Amino acid sequence: MRLRYAGTCRVCGASLEARSDAIYERATKTIRCLGCAAPESAGDDRAAEATHGPGPSPAETALPGRQDAERSVAVDAGTAGASARREHQRRRAKREERIRARHPKLGGLILALSDDPQSTTAWHTGALGEERLGRRLDELASPTLRVLHDRRIPGSRANIDHLAVTPTGVYVIDAKRYVDKRPSLRVEGGILRPRVERLLVGGRDQTKLVDGVLKQVDLIRSLVDDDLPVTGVLCFFEADWPRVGGSFTIRGVDVLWPKRLYPRLTAGGPHESRVAEVHARLAEALPPA
Template sequence: MPTSDVKVMRLRYAGSCSCGAAVDKGERAGWDRSARQVVCLRCLDASAPSPPTPTASTTPPPEVTVEPVEDEPGPGPLDIGVAGAAAQREYERRKTKDDAARTERSRIWRALNGFFYPDGRQSTHAWKVGAEGETRVAAALLAATEAGTGYALHDRRVPGKRSNIDHLFVGAAGVYVIDAKFYKNAEISVERSGGLFGPQVETLKVKGRKRDALVTAMKAQQEVVTAALAGTNAAGTPVVPVLCFVDGLLPMWERNRRVDGVRLCGLKGLSKLVASQGDCDDARRLEVARLLAIRLPSM
């Protein structure tokens, strides 16, 4: 290996060399920046070029003072993001705009409008509600993380777009792409039609109104995460789209909590869903979470 790409340091995380030797946290070893691989001192010494044999005509090299190598961290802390940060910023932007528009109206109108709509227009208030819903979902995922179920990431940026993914959770059964939706006491249902001699059509309804756009958006987010894992060691990891209805009234039967491959759940059901058994051990889950944190950075 080219020694110019290897830096000697004291590891802050335990690792293993390609030869199979384990290197504990705090021990000195090499760090191959290009391969992102720990190199034990034995392999580092073996790969170092042998010094030339001195001859009568060889001028001795000048004495060089070697300064101690500054410790360099291994993999940094996982960037989990801040749940609801993007929605909160959008709410504050819209609220500022609404407040500025109020100043142009009469005092009586401002007083009445401020009483009935303290958070601005209804569309502005929706962003505040959305941010609160994401925070509650994040709390449920935090409990799952602390239980050792997996790793949560919040408010991830979609490459090339202004949109974001509310939550990601890397569990034993795969990566869950979670979108938080807040519909207070709203009845959630799945309507099925067709079948027998034709294709079956599944329709998501919220308060009796069709919400197929929610399903379409989740399928698009699923594709974004799948593309982020493509070409890596995590390619092929199952990616599960989830619509989490905070305070929504979900169907009683489990079969009615799926629509076109998208899972439907509440806060309690979310904790159970992400804890599903699978083939990914903790080291694998952390590796996938770090990969997603880099390829889908936080907002």
């Protein structure tokens, strides 16, 4: 098989890069390099057939989630920022078509001297943030940290930027690029009035971003087992974070920056054996956008 993640040959200890060819041992969920595979794999296959006959062994059929774990190897993880990039290009093309149709002779000059409207550049900005975060998540990916990018929400035009399935649970990650603007938490009320939490970015109320992540979290919770934690994350790139502190939680959604996020995703936890199965389940339910 072609490896989706980097690994180590269990026989000789050689490092195997992602997308290199190797032998996957279903019984032990380990891999071997091609140089170590031939003699041992032939013996293993003959021994397995002599004991159990052809086909899957009882150990393979008895272990829950094994087929899902193998299927996850071939999962399409998606392309980070793909739908935002397509929308940006679509809007630019429509604007160019419109201007050239109205001004056949001067259309090229008008396009050269004018900028795209903010509603178009916002899609470019969003795509950059998703692409950058996606690249780093792919670098961190391993058998115990599996990621999905740009997943389509059924029945909606919206999408989920990134999903990370880890030993500590599933993280629903919304990437945001607000250059030199500071995210902050404003709390109103709490004693005589109901407590209200608001997300400010550069002094402007952006609580709608939290609402969007919470909807995505509810969707993911409906797709996984009840005992598996699902955490919403707003990850801000290039924001004006303070030197001390800065990250916070609002209505259960963690607001932070990439370097604060990565250690949480790579930490050990009690759900390591479920990572592959959950990853495959989410990939099947949420196709690439």
